[in-house]
Amino acid sequence: MQSGEITMIILLLVGLAARSNLISTCACILLVLQFTKLDFLFPYLETHGLELGLLFLLLSILVPIATNRISNRELLYNFTSLPGILAIIGGALATHLNSEGLKLMQIEPSIIFGLIIGSVIGIFFFNGQPVGPLMAAGVAALFFEVLSWFT
CATH class of the missing domain: 1.20.58 (Methane Monooxygenase Hydroxylase; Chain G, domain 1)
Structure with a gap:
């Protein structure tokens, strides 16, 4: 067993102990890719994985706007209120x-x-x-x- 595989197993155990489904799932996926000889996908994941993750993150964040659960009035309030302005500054930081x-x-x-x-x-x-x-x-x-x- 190579050091990368051992590290993924340790991360899997750490993720399980920490109740972090994301860490555990990622470690499992990478182990499966290694053991099934699909590791040729690693360079693609390394270069585009962050973009794919951000895509799904933004999709989940924008769903309430697309489904009208957040009104235009509420959106405007976020540009004109102190909490909204602080949220904008926090987002930029x-x-x-x-x-x-x-x-x-x-x-x-x-x-x-x-x-x-x-x-x-x-x-x-x-x-x-x-x-x-x-x-x-x-x-x-x-x-x-x-x-x-x-x-």
Whole structure:
């Protein structure tokens, strides 16, 4: 058994322990692809997986608008109210952090294991909600940036 397969099995177990269906499912899918010799799909997943994930995320977010569960009046309120303006600022900051996190993961792919372990710690000890490694990488990139100011 190769180190990548062992790491996927560890991630599967970590995902199960952390009650993170996404981590467990991803580890299982990658193991199945390896064991069935469909690993030629890995480069495609590596280059387009994030885009596919974001596509489905945006689809799920936009369904309430498409089905008229959110009215135009409610949408307008989000542009003119304090909570709405703060949400816009929060969204802009989050996307910037995600961008920095993506850069960090591309430069240092091995950091993903630490991000997942940190997420598990957050779930167990802080009653956190796993939102994915991209945001965790964004926060880590912010920490690295602040640390660079002092070194």
